[in-house]
Amino acid sequence: MSTPQLAWLPDPTVATKGHLWDQRLSQAKDAAPDWDTLLDLARYNLNFMRTMKLDRVLTRQFPEPPAHLSVKPVRLALLGSSTINHLIPSLRVAALRHGIWLTVHTGEYGSYRQELGQDDDALKAFAPTLILLLLDARHIAGFLPRNADQAAADTACQEVVERLLPECWREAKSRYGCPVLQTSFLPVFPRLMGSAEALLPSSSANFITRINALLAASCHKHGAIFVDLAAEATRYGLEAWYDPSLWWRAKQEIAPSAAPAFGELVGRSLAALAGRSSKCLVLDLDNTLWGGVIGDDGLDGIELGQGSPLGEAFVALQEFALRLSRRGVVLAVCSKNDEANARLPFQKHPEMILREKDIGCFVANWNDKAENIREIASRLSIGLDSIVFVDDNPFERSRVREALPMVNVPEIPEDPTLVPDAVAAAGYFDLIELSAEDLNRSDQYQANLQRQSLQESATDLGSYLNGLDMTLIYGAFNSTNLSRITQLINKSNQFNLTTRRYSQDDLTALMADDTAFGLWFRLTDRFGDNGLIAVVIGRDAAEGIVDIDTWLMSCRVLGRGVEEATLSVIAAQARARGAIALRGTYLPTLKNSMVADMYSRLGFTLLEDRGIEGKSYILPLTEWMPATTSITLSSEF
Template identity: 35%
Template sequence: MSTFAELKRNLKKDFSQLKGVRLAVLADSATQLWVQALRGSGYESGLNIEIYEADYDQIERQILDTSSELHRFKPRFVLVFYAAEKLLARFQELPLDARAGFAEGHIDTLRQLVDVLGQHLAATVICTNYPEIDDGVFGSFANKVSSSWVYQIRKANFQLMDLAQSVPNLLVSDLSLLCSQLGRDAMTDRKIAITTDLLFSIDFLPVAARSVVDIVAAASGRFKKCLVLDLDNTLWGGVIGDDGVEAIEIGGLGVGAAYSQLQRWAKELKNRGVLLAVSSKNDPRVAAEPFQVHPDMVLRLDDFAVFCASWENKVDNIRHIQSILEIGFDSMVFVDDDPAEREIVRRNLPDVCVPELPDDPALYLPYLQRLNLFETTSSTAEDGARTRQVREEGRRRELKATFATEEEFLRSLEMTAEVEPLTAFNLPRVAQLIQRSSQFNLRTIRYSEDEVHRIARSPHHLPFAVSLTDRLGSYGLVSVVFLERAGDALFIDTWLMSCRVLRRGLESFVLNALVDRARREGYATIVGEYVPTKKNELAKDHYKTLGFYPRDGRWHLDVRDYELRTTFVHSKVLPHGE
């Protein structure tokens, strides 16, 4: 991680080509240095974070006064920092008989502030939780005294997590966890804090900034989707081709426990929706054997979306993995014990994240966990199915090779699509797809889950989602469309699709559904817009290909003259069930 001095040097670099994000910082203590660290850390994540820093201890006023500088700034994100030290002072000012309700009162206040921000700014709120401070009054007995400070600060942290579960636009930066990892003394320089009210030490500022920037980046569509793993001396100790499957270190053998722990972590990431892949210089049969027969292996072959073991160089292997998964290189993390291999990948694939593993395997997992490489702002029931879906897509590729024409292949898939309104069940996945989709995303507007809730209820919008299945399996929810009423036309505010379903004819199916909806609503024209980004060039000719004509910088389609496009996707349910 960069030092504070290095982050300050980043401020002199060119931010003009980076993705712009507006962040407001509200705190009850001094934040000048933290703001610098946030900007510098944003640069390292490819973000130009424009920051409004509120005056000292103005959290409530800035939020509740809708004419304040905060509301005029119109941030996409609002960072709210209540310092544990300041909360302790408030707690100590309360009468003794009121202290048992301190946590509830504070969280109730926070709930009201978050509601105001959601209603008036549609902003995502990032609230830091509260590192524990022992006030030294009760000692360990504080755990049995509900009116003690230790009891209340822990209760506030727990209730903040509960609040975040119920409020879509609230995310938590876990300062308490960071403090427990690094130690309270590393977090705060008491001498400086007393005289300046700067509560973070110089060494802790980059840590606190990275925690927030990781959240902002993930919510802005910048996150890691795939963990690519070496095998020998990375997932097990030893060289499988030389030592044989019986002699590799895994489980209880030697330092095998360290490798088993790394595998468990990888498996949990896979269950959460991160794709696992193997890039190994090895004979494919020999490389696969431990996953098939070794009793102490945690990971098995079906945990990997792509298993690439060959004598080709690892750069080409990673390129092959990327081509199959159809994700950006900047969405990939490559873990390898060999420094030379790491450097080769860094030099040839600079967008791939390549952590500098420690020499000692016992330190692999703690090191990777501290890097927080797989930050996310959402989790849905569909996430765990991603590996299965990728493997099913592999079978589709094999099937496609057996047909003479694309038309025969598409007809053979027996595809069925379901078009449905936004519901409590699919809305989290819709919000997640909006955050994740970059290549086929016509305008790339990153709506938060709270904003998607508002669009779902808005009388000015006609939103819907599309799920797809075929005879080989389910793709899940793969497309989202938000239509906006704009006079006598319907404007396509959002149209995105998962790359997994491109070249399946789904875009024609969705357009047929759009036109059907427009006709039933009495609209004569559908208007679309393509806003280019670094990643969505794939969709550049989308509207032209579908028969839209350009006018005034946008694309128009006359609904009255439209003829349904041929597609091999069959409809299961009409739009909105009508």
């Protein structure tokens, strides 16, 4: 049988840094625990055996999560109706690939209903933060009577998608307080009528097709997280995932050879839940967005557009990039070129799909591409780990991987017709939910570049800020924006005073807690809406103090007085609750040093310095007055 490949990842049999992958793993095995080394080793196209070897090193060196990780550890309960233990190493390694420490508990064979429907001592002791429900197609097809007519088939469909599965999801949430990942079902049944299968109500193959078609909507309705396993089987072919002989001999529906691909599919959902989906697609130009070299071939000589198979393929890649942009992915250009030449096709080529207005950051010069990518991240105020870099040149890909290991650099085929599928297959931009903020992100970054241009032309900072016409809109957490608030809490690392992570269920509970409050903030200005840019959680403490449990902001709005304006809102909320002081905490991580002295800058007094364990500050409110800013406040309470 064929094997689904993680083809966008580098080949482990090609030497990197002078050594083959297996030699590097052997060195890591005998060395002191090093998370970054293991993370680097996970970012290869690993088969089942190499995945197993890496997992053994991982679990021996890191039985507990490393203290320095900014991503919350995941305790995953894997529950199913077939043999699933062989999938565990691939789940852990895929999580590692996305920078997440994962531990896994598996239930008893086929006992998922009992484990979810009643107290299970082992599962309760494990205390999962996430449950993955992996049910096999034959188990699901068992709800369809063999002699079903259309009415019976319809009833069986509803039984699965509106009773069985939602009951499991509700029980998981109520009993263990965690969300559920729900996979779709592999199409393992032979067809009885071929293309006319849908005409046979008792067809198991058609029943699974119908269930899969209804499942995503049911997950969205009932609060489960959909993982489309069936779509992966369609992409690679069923034989890549399912071996009938292994099913009948061992009840393994997912073959061991497909376990790394399954782990990666789940790993993407873990990354999306943790806010680690990529935000920016950085594109090379020559032989990536068009055929040929613009500086040598000129505008008429590059291969692009109708009448040429390769020219049409380059158009297709641009169309793919533009659709990503419309979905909220920021596009950037990183090219070794004279800038005027590089911009020419965007300005004048009639077949060009992408135009200058679609590019959030355009960098074309003869500098090292790794340094240019750093510049792009700086201009856009995003982390390097949220960038995907696509370049046809294997040297440039290797250079960026070595210099910037946190940047995602997919291997792409030499044939440009295959590039969009290769980038899409990597799943860098996968999301759990799509919010209005996501859809508007590209426009927000374009507007931010206009703000930078205004700042450069302003004679002083004060006139620049006054010219922005800023309004800070704020309100209490509500169901409308709770998913976006959750997204921000779980992905913000740099301007984040405590880096505490909360699920949407945690925040729903907070909304009903009289001893706490949650605030969201949006910033608008003359260039548009910056979107949801800050989140604050306050909690009542003893002696008239309100603790600032969480304070995070988008880095793209820093330096405009937003911190001071936000503090004035927090102070007003605390005073309204009868508080006489605010207490702030700074918990240092590897990424939030930029806010290490923020409370001091805002007038707080240091209470306690615990070194690497953090600092606490106090701000008496009896005589405190808010700072003057260029920002107008607007409440939506």
